[in-house]
Amino acid sequence: MAGVSAGTVDRILHNRGNVSPASREAVERVLAKTGYKYNIHTSAVSLKKSYKVVIAIPTAIKGEYWGNIRKGIEHALEEYSDVTIECEYAFYDQFDIYSCRNSFSSIPEMQPNAVIIGATFISETQILCARLEEKGIPYVFVDASIEGTHPAATYSSDQHICGRIIGRLLNLFTPRDAELAVFGSRRIGNERASNSLARMSGLAEYFQELSYRRVIKESKIFEQHPEESTRNILQFLDENPAVKGIAVLNSRGYILADILSSNNIKDIKIICFDLTENNMRCVQNGTLSAIICQRPELQGFYAIKAIIRTLLYNLPEKGSVHLMPADIIIKENLPMYKEIYAE
């Protein structure tokens, strides 16, 4: 130690004032020279403070997208178990804006030290964020970011590029003269599915840049009415026999895959999103050609890590957006990802 004593150094590290410029400079010089590295764990031990983190995300169903985000969160809590974090989940129905409004409105009253937000509805999220900022509560986004907010960090994927990926794969997987189709999900009410939109724009962009034309049809899956939906889909395929590749812009590829296989329709390549249990089954049995996965576990894991950093270091994160890689999963590498994600 060159100059002053422990307490002072601590004050400087956490810049909580009451330090003379002289000592500050002296200490900072030594810090830089010795390459001082802060130790989160012993710090946590000493603090022995417990933090409350509210996780505001769509209902986390095991084996589905948000369930995997949750898995990552839980994994991180275990890895950093010296930091005492008490998690409280505030789930909402991602298809119901009222459920979201309801859930979000109660969050500031829960007195959290930090919040993880899985945003679906823009304005609801903006309102929540404004309230959190008022109270000085830091928050982190997973899955998507929302404009007009100031998160400590964001962990998401570039949906536009994911759309391009699906475009390229579909193009590679099918002969040039085959037609293609894009399926979204029909939803109740004036739902905006921003992820699907971004994916669609990426896909469209990819095909526009090709030197040749591809015929691309559009249709929808209507989950709420399976029988009707199945009839529509079969009719669609009947009317478009040249369609040999289908992009499903959400995690519902397995629905299409199951319909095709139970109607003995082969030779149509289907690609969709998210490593859910149903999709894994279909990749395994060959009815789904590929899945694009955006590492939900890693997003959850990193979100907790970022929160620990903001809560322990006083310095706030720079609010940067961290993009997850989009993994391409086919039958052969599926078991490897399964294992990793199960860990």
Next chain:
Amino acid sequence: MAGVSAGTVDRILHNRGNVSPASREAVERVLAKTGYKYNIHTSAVSLKKSYKVVIAIPTAIKGEYWGNIRKGIEHALEEYSDVTIECEYAFYDQFDIYSCRNSFSSIPEMQPNAVIIGATFISETQILCARLEEKGIPYVFVDASIEGTHPAATYSSDQHICGRIIGRLLNLFTPRDAELAVFGSRRIGNERASNSLARMSGLAEYFQELSYRRVIKESKIFEQHPEESTRNILQFLDENPAVKGIAVLNSRGYILADILSSNNIKDIKIICFDLTENNMRCVQNGTLSAIICQRPELQGFYAIKAIIRTLLYNLPEKGSVHLMPADIIIKENLPMYKEIYAE
């Protein structure tokens, strides 16, 4: 605390005897009931012992496969910097068994607390492992495991399955009637390239299982003599104009890609291994269709983690083999992986 005192508990946790069965049982009961969780970091702080780890791998060139393993190792050392680990690299030329023998022979004398081994030559590795076991020095494999050894853990990829992946992609990327080619590397001397062999067998297996036949030609890249090699390759392509897809079973796909693009040959899809800088460049400019990547960084990272576990917990790892996922990288998702791996 139910019954005894701190010192005794410690003796039990690290089972170093001098404990009465009575106290042992009492403590163990409490441990189980309270779900006691050992804290590596505070333990490390208290120990304040420094460990020496020797890393015995092929020369780690920045931006290439072993360079990325090294990056993962360094990343882990930073993440776990409360454990004082002093690393010493013992590089060898993976194409030269004498260099390996030479390097390996000096390792036991370096008095390491643990060793990370990137194995290429079977018998040399077996000899080294036997010596380490004699001295009770734990070791961890990255990239590949070697039979007849007893590593604390192994982090590698399933090369056979990687071969199948390349098979499927090539099959998907090219029309059925197109011919395919497989390229290995010609090497000096009686080199065995076990990775290439396993990949080849996986690829062959994949095509055998298809319901239709694919014509698959074989050839080699001869790195040591680029001009001759280029001539051979061009001649090969000239003689086999129906070849529309090429699998390169190692990281040298860029060599082929560069030859093709500088000779204005298009419409041939090339797939190879490893996210090296040259390969990334070719994927970016479209001359390489896909890369299979086996997360060398993660292997290095996990290897250090495993070593920390073995050195701090007294209980040895179970020697299990941890398989890395095989990432499929194309132009669109390349930047995402680049960023992740740069971190």
Next chain:
DNA sequence: CTGTTAGCGCATTCAC
């Protein structure tokens, strides 16, 4: 503004 003190979970040493 600054130094001192006590204590977090853990491990070793040394009496008893």
Next chain:
DNA sequence: GTGAATGCGCTAACAG
């Protein structure tokens, strides 16, 4: 066989 004492890096609270 066991407990008490000491110290690791860190922080908060308090005394000056």
